[in-house]
Amino acid sequence: MRKVAIVGVGMIPFGRYESESLVEMLAMPALRAMDDAGIGDRAVDALYVGNMAAGMFNHQSAVASALADYLALLPAAADTIENGPASGGSAIKNGLLAVASGYYDLVLVVGGEKMRDVIGPRATDTVATMTHPTAEYIYGVTLPSLAGMFTRLYMEKYGVTERHLAQVAIKNHNNGLLNPYAHIHASITQEGILDSPHSVVNSPIVSDPLRLYDCCPVSDGAAALLLCPAEMVAEFKKPKVVIAGFGQATDTQTVQEREDPTDLKAVRLAAQQAFAMAKQTPRDVDLAELHDAFTILEIAESEHAGFFKKGEGARALEEGRTRIGGDLPINPSGGLKARGHALGGTGVAQVAELVWHLRGEAGQRQVKGAEVGFSLNFGGFGNNVTAFVLRREA
Amino acid sequence: MKELVAYRCKKCGLIMYPKHGRCLRCKAREFEPFEAEGDARLITYTDNQTLPWGIDDRQRFLGIVEFANGVKAMGWLKVATPKLGMKLKPHWEPVRVMGGEDVYGLVLRQGK
Incomplete structure (x- = not known):
């Protein structure tokens, strides 16, 4: 297999896009990634678009074909990749394998979702269609409610508290203030979201024990990457950042069938695969972008990915180790909590963030001297997870 | 309750709900339906x-x-x-x- 590099990165601020169509919105970061690499009019061999539910949100299917046409990439190969909220990670995987195999040289990966074309309860319902149709969906289960059930067990087993959850939210909102692409630019305090009598209004229960500020926003947003073989990097104008490792694993569709519902087996396996391929360990990682769709997930994923022992993620958070400036900054972008969560866009946005840090281009939120980054994109409620290790090379 | 039907793998005995095409543990394809009780x-x-x-x-x-x-x-x-x-x-x-x-x-x- 050939080593694969990322030579172009593009993103648009997450939030709400009212005047652009889905394809116009996806095209913006794609063009930025092409310009970032400086490919000019050079042909792109293939396009992979990570998108979960344009059919339901935007009444549009075959999104990759439409984007290839809009961007005049024709006759490039084009595929839409759907893997729930990990669609972005899976789209990168497809691009990675296509280049690594030697079949294509220049591959554009775009991830995005335009969720705010529908009202909140519709978006909640669309996301809930990932659950089992007769064993889960019919009850009105939502992803926040699966996370609520998981959180209750995790608190019971590992002593995680509401205060720890609030600390994740506060940290990631502070990071989001430094990120011009973040959906939410708002500082929050523990008093405002947890301790004061007003907290029940400021941060009402969504699905207990999770409150509003434990949950990511519903975002429009998109990001893009341009991939090529590592030996071609010199043809472009950017430092060499390679996808050193990749992993993907699945788990039972329903949470109830897991022997231990607090064990995120797919996270553990995907991370192990990615580290093994990269020939690196969690100790080598300078920053991580984890899938904090719910605050509990940042803590649980940091343990399952191997950064901290089980039950010690919350302590690492308390000690400030996961802040920018700590020994393992987690979600310097603001994470899904503040940068936003645009389903198919998230996995690509996570990797774009890593590339900026590894190049030294992350502005105020830059993790100094970053050489190795890790990202984790969590599909379903942990039933299909992708992980990447990125490395800057000379 | 007769409405909630689960499945027991005929080979290894694993209980599954909802239904699967193969046993999650031993990959066998034959199951005995039974009621949650x-x-x-x-x-x-x-x-x-x-x-x-x-x-x-x-x-x-x-x-x-x-x-x-x-x-x-x-x-x-x-x-x-x-x-x-x-x-x-x-x-x-x-x-x-x-x-x-x-x-x-x-x-x-x-x-x-």
Whole structure:
């Protein structure tokens, strides 16, 4: 297999896009990634678009074909990749394998979702269609409610508290203030979201024990990457950042069938695969972008990915180790909590963030001297997870 | 309860709900259907206060339970104050309207 590099990165601020169509919105970061690499009019061999539910949100299917046409990439190969909220990670995987195999040289990966074309309860319902149709969906289960059930067990087993959850939210909102692409630019305090009598209004229960500020926003947003073989990097104008490792694993569709519902087996396996391929360990990682769709997930994923022992993620958070400036900054972008969560866009946005840090281009939120980054994109409620290790090379 | 049918692998005995095409443990393809029986013990729950489109309730307690014969399932808890480990009685009742028709599922209550 050939080593694969990322030579172009593009993103648009997450939030709400009212005047652009889905394809116009996806095209913006794609063009930025092409310009970032400086490919000019050079042909792109293939396009992979990570998108979960344009059919339901935007009444549009075959999104990759439409984007290839809009961007005049024709006759490039084009595929839409759907893997729930990990669609972005899976789209990168497809691009990675296509280049690594030697079949294509220049591959554009775009991830995005335009969720705010529908009202909140519709978006909640669309996301809930990932659950089992007769064993889960019919009850009105939502992803926040699966996370609520998981959180209750995790608190019971590992002593995680509401205060720890609030600390994740506060940290990631502070990071989001430094990120011009973040959906939410708002500082929050523990008093405002947890301790004061007003907290029940400021941060009402969504699905207990999770409150509003434990949950990511519903975002429009998109990001893009341009991939090529590592030996071609010199043809472009950017430092060499390679996808050193990749992993993907699945788990039972329903949470109830897991022997231990607090064990995120797919996270553990995907991370192990990615580290093994990269020939690196969690100790080598300078920053991580984890899938904090719910605050509990940042803590649980940091343990399952191997950064901290089980039950010690919350302590690492308390000690400030996961802040920018700590020994393992987690979600310097603001994470899904503040940068936003645009389903198919998230996995690509996570990797774009890593590339900026590894190049030294992350502005105020830059993790100094970053050489190795890790990202984790969590599909379903942990039933299909992708992980990447990125490395800057000379 | 006869409405909640689980599956026992004929080769290794693993209990599965919902149905699978192959056993999650030994990959065998033959299963014995059987009914969830006995009281259900509450493993975890949540108070869902942001229900999706298509459900008009203000809130619902949802939980995962384990029946006395080992079947695990999600259900709607119609109890005032859920507690981890509490014993609940299963019922099969409408839980959602879809396409204009009632969809039945597992409802759990205290007492009979």
